Amino acid sequence: MALMHELDKSKEYIMVCRSGARSATAVNFLESYGFNVTNLSGGMNAWTGKVI
Secondary structure, eight states: OOOGGGSOTTSEEEEOOSSSHHHHHHHHHHHTTTOEEEEOTTHHHHOOSOOO
16 A cells, blocks of 8 residues: 555546545545545446456
8 A cells, every 4th residue: 555655746646446435535635635636436336447
């Protein structure tokens, strides 16, 4: 697991959890510290791509 000080504010991050609720909380937290983050709406339950 990455620690917040190890994240690069110049990069974009996509937060993912099973349903999208916990990752939305993470997005709100990281945005408040100036990170460029997006939530995967619906989480992995909504993902239609290949999972490896």
